[in-house]
Amino acid sequence: MFPNRTIKAILYATPMDMGGFPIRQPFPSHKAEQIDPFLLLHHAEIKVPSHKPVLQSGVGPHPHRGFSPVSFIFKGGIHHRDSRGNNHVVYAGGTQWMNAGMGMIHSERPPADIHEIGGVQELIQLWVNTPAKNKMDKPSYQPLDANETPEIISQDGLTQIKIIAGELEGVKGPINTLSDVNTFTIKILKGAKYYFTIPATHNAFIYVMDGQIQIIGDSLVDAKYVVSFNQDGAGIAIEAFADTHLFMGTGEPLNEPLAAHGPFVMNTQTEIMEAIRDYQLGKMGVLIEE
Numbered sequence: 001m002f003p004n005r006t007i008k009a010i011l012y013a014t015p016m017d018m019g020g021f022p023i024r025q026p027f028p029s030h031k032a033e034q035i036d037p038f039l040l041l042h043h044a045e046i047k048v049p050s051h052k053p054v055l056q057s058g059v060g061p062h063p064h065r066g067f068s069p070v071s072f073i074f075k076g077g078i079h080h081r082d083s084r085g086n087n088h089v090v091y092a093g094g095t096q097w098m099n100a101g102m103g104m105i106h107s108e109r110p111p112a113d114i115h116e117i118g119g120v121q122e123l124i125q126l127w128v129n130t131p132a133k134n135k136m137d138k139p140s141y142q143p144l145d146a147n148e149t150p151e152i153i154s155q156d157g158l159t160q161i162k163i164i165a166g167e168l169e170g171v172k173g174p175i176n177t178l179s180d181v182n183t184f185t186i187k188i189l190k191g192a193k194y195y196f197t198i199p200a201t202h203n204a205f206i207y208v209m210d211g212q213i214q215i216i217g218d219s220l221v222d223a224k225y226v227v228s229f230n231q232d233g234a235g236i237a238i239e240a241f242a243d244t245h246l247f248m249g250t251g252e253p254l255n256e257p258l259a260a261h262g263p264f265v266m267n268t269q270t271e272i273m274e275a276i277r278d279y280q281l282g283k284m285g286v287l288i289e290e
Helices: 269-280
Strands: 007-012 014-018 021-027 038-047 059-064 067-075 077-082 087-091 095-099 104-109 120-129 140-144 151-153 159-165 181-188 193-197 203-210 212-215 220-222 225-229 235-240 244-251 259-261 264-266
Touching: 007 021, 021 225, 038 203, 038 244, 067 077, 067 087, 067 181, 077 095, 077 120, 077 140, 087 095, 087 140, 095 104, 095 159, 120 244, 203 212, 203 220, 203 235, 212 244, 220 225, 259 269, 264 269
Parallel strands: none
Antiparallel strands: 007 225, 014 021, 021 038, 038 120, 059 104, 067 095, 067 120, 077 087, 077 104, 095 140, 151 159, 159 181, 181 244, 193 235, 203 225, 203 244, 212 220, 212 235, 259 264
16 A cells, blocks of 8 residues: 555535525635635535526626636536536536636526426535636636546445546546646445545545545544645545545645635736726626526
8 A cells, every 4th residue: 555645634614605505615714725726615505496597596697717617516407608608507427617717707507407307406616726827818618427427436346436637547537627637526335445546746635525434544534524635645545434425636736826806816916906807898708698
């Protein structure tokens, strides 16, 4: 067995209200501002109201610049529309990876058939920072359906890993990223063990969505906690103490200055002021939902 990374911090996913939506946010927090290049993680499970149209539910049009807001969908679906003309629905097991680049307005609504498929949306939204040299690139949108997402099944059949971006054990995810990041969703059954090899220079974290795991040689970790790791080992060994769903992210830190204001993430306050001005001038486009 290769040397295990040690735990840097265990972060509770604090319940919060985000514009009327109940979400959990393990970071940023007072214990970890970011896990470079990952800026923010939100976990939400929302019952979609049936008394109003879906175009009045979810998150309405809003701008972004300078990073990738990424949605990993576990229940229900998301209908993405944006000011670049993208209009797409991704259902459970899929991913929507948007690089906001120089600026784009998008909305994230429930799909029209949400009540036919259970009426609940569960998702993780992860903000992935963009390198300074790419922050003003042309925006892009990459949808990925569940059946397009490659997976690894352990030899004992007890661990299933979906590879969305990056690479694990020679299996590559389809998403194109602007920096070196890995994102995996994981189902691991009680009693199973698995060792994840992590690039030596990457920061890494695991979010326990439900269940319970042990970082082998270290702590038990319950549901609704993030574990972040030091850069001191070749990988992370885990054992499931219950049937468990995990989200894992690793990435090469950008180590760049950070200036953020609401939906804009740049490197200087001047760039933030420019983003606000460009949005107000309509330079990020217009989104009319239909």
